[in-house]
Amino acid sequence: MPSLQPTASRIAGTGAYVPETVLTNDDLSRRVDTSDEWIRERTGIRERRIARDGEAASDMALAAARSALAAAGVQASELDMIVVGTISADMPLPACAAILQQKLGAGPCPAFDVAAACAGFVYGLSIGDSFVRQGSARRVLVVGVELLSRVLNWADRTTCVLFGDGAGAAVLVPAEESGGRVLATRLYTDGNFARSLYIPGGGSLEPLTPEGIAAARDKVHMIGSDIFKVAVRNLTQASRDALELAGLTPGEVDWVVPHQANLRIISQVASRLELPLDRFVIDIDRYGNTSSASIPIALDEAVRDGRIQPGHSVLMCALGAGISWASAVVRM
Ligand code: UT7
Numbered sequence: 001m002p003s004l005q006p007t008a009s010r011i012a013g014t015g016a017y018v019p020e021t022v023l024t025n026d027d028l029s030r031r032v033d034t035s036d037e038w039i040r041e042r043t044g045i046r047e048r049r050i051a052r053d054g055e056a057a058s059d060m061a062l063a064a065a066r067s068a069l070a071a072a073g074v075q076a077s078e079l080d081m082i083v084v085g086t087i088s089a090d091m092p093l094p095a096c097a098a099i100l101q102q103k104l105g106a107g108p109c110p111a112f113d114v115a116a117a118c119a120g121f122v123y124g125l126s127i128g129d130s131f132v133r134q135g136s137a138r139r140v141l142v143v144g145v146e147l148l149s150r151v152l153n154w155a156d157r158t159t160c161v162l163f164g165d166g167a168g169a170a171v172l173v174p175a176e177e178s179g180g181r182v183l184a185t186r187l188y189t190d191g192n193f194a195r196s197l198y199i200p201g202g203g204s205l206e207p208l209t210p211e212g213i214a215a216a217r218d219k220v221h222m223i224g225s226d227i228f229k230v231a232v233r234n235l236t237q238a239s240r241d242a243l244e245l246a247g248l249t250p251g252e253v254d255w256v257v258p259h260q261a262n263l264r265i266i267s268q269v270a271s272r273l274e275l276p277l278d279r280f281v282i283d284i285d286r287y288g289n290t291s292s293a294s295i296p297i298a299l300d301e302a303v304r305d306g307r308i309q310p311g312h313s314v315l316m317c318a319l320g321a322g323i324s325w326a327s328a329v330v331r332m
Contacts, residue, residue: 007174007175008175009128009132009174009175009182010173010174010176010180010182010330011170011182012071013068013069013071013073013074013170014068014071014169014171014296015063015064015065015067015168015170015296016166016293016301017167018165018166018290018297019049019050019051019055019166020052021050021051022049022050023049023164024047025045025047028161031154031160032154032155032161039161042262042264043263043264043284043288044262044266045161045162045263045285045288045289046286047286048165048286048288049287050164050165051147051150051165057086057096058090058100058145059103060145060165060167060293061084061086061167062100063167064143064145064167064293064300065100065104065167065169067300068169068170068300069141071171074171076105077105077106078139079139080109080110080138081109081110081111081131081140081141082104082107082110082111082112082140082143083097083113083124083143084097084113084124084144084145085120085121085124085145085292086113086115086120086143086144086145087115087120087146087321088145088148088151088291095111096113097112098111114127116292116320116322116326117197117320117322117324118259118261118292118294118318118319118321118324119318119326120292121142121143121295122187122327122328123187124142124143124144125170125316126185126187126328128142128172132172132173138173140172141169141172142171142172142296143296144167144168144292144294144296145167145168145293146163146292146293147165148163148164148291149163151218152220153220156216158224159219159220161288162288163289164289165290166297168295168296168300169296170296179311180310180330180332181330182329183247183329183331184245184246184327184329185327185329186242186245186326186328188324188325188326189323189324190322191322193226196226196227196323197222197223197227197320197321197322199218199219199221228265231262231265231325232265232268234319235259235269235318235327236269238327239256239273239317240273242327242328245329246313248313248329250274250275251274251275252313253275253279253329254308254309254313255279255302255307255308255313256270256275256281256315257280257281257315257316258280258281258295258298258316259294259320260283260287260288260290260298263284263285266282269317281299281308283298283301292320295316295318299314308332309332312331314329314331314332315328315329316329316330
């Protein structure tokens with residue numbers, strides 16, 4: 001990788017992709033004992049997107065990445081690094097980022113996955129920004145992609161109604177003297193909650209057996225109420241920490257792009273930060289929880305529809321399995 005004069009990075013372009021197929025709450029209520037009313041009231045979700053048969057996480061990442069590269073005016077061959085936040089890669093080995101690199105025609109450049117679940121995109125943003133800051137990369141592609149529909153237990157109403165498939169991406173380049181830049185990132189993990197949200201089987205601890213598959217040990221298990229409580233507290237604190245590092249108060253933030261896990265979590269964070277909900281970019285009603293993809297999908301949507309303008313200060317915060325959580329403040 002090239003050695004450069006250190007500088008902060010800026011987001012030069014964003015992109016997103018969601019599959020065409022829509023799965024509504026009513027569709028789900030025909031599969032499991034749930035209702036549109038319960039899902040909307042408890043989560044804010046109305047529908048989510050589901051990948052088509054044969055579609056891979058790397059295909060969704062490719063679509064989002066191409067869109068972000070076009071918006072940034074960067075060629076795939078110019079990338080110095082690819083970081084993919086995902087826990088639903090095409091296969092256990094190799095990294096989704098390696099497959100994406102090949103499909104993009106990029107490289108050879110470092111390409112690796114970050115398994116920080118819902119915080120994966122913000123982790124990737126922080127890593128990419130660090131490499132640009134230390135002068136060892138000029139153009140970094142950061143992707144959040146999840147194909148969670150393939151790792152959900154469709155008989156478990158406590159999880160299958162929550163998640164959706166999708167991908168989002170951003171391209172980081174060195175910031176100019178004035179203008180946009182990544183102002184601050186903060187990363188955290190508390191492994192004491194490792195079994196509050198996890199896929200127990202299919203790893204080296206519990207290789208899959210026919211019995212394990214029958215018991216859905218290869219699917220997502222979650223104690224939602226455990227996560228809910230810490231999510232509100234930790235997301236609020238992480239947001240404050242990143243804002244402090246950036247030298248901003250909550251009131252100076254133009255937009256908050258939060259992880260879209262639950263509208264009630266978002267509302268409670270908004271109230272603790274004393275920010276109106278209309279300053280939050282919210283799309284959970286249409287896409288559900290797309291884990292690491294949720295922030296870059298919402299970011300891209302708000303950039304493209306003109307809500308987020310150059311010069312705006314944007315706060316991002318996410319929390320998920322690990323538990324891992326993260327925050328970032330970016331001037332666009
Ligand atoms: O992005 C990764 C991080 N994950 C999160 O941030 C998720 C955080 N947690 C949550 O968003 C919420 O805890 C959930 C949406 C998952 C659940 O909402 P809740 O208000 O915490 O409900 P609960 O788990 O306490 O369950 C309340 C009731 C239970 O019934 P009983 O025991 O009171 O009779 C559940 O069995 O709701 C029942 N329930 C459902 N009912 C209808 C759980 N899921 C469903 C469902 N439809 N889909």
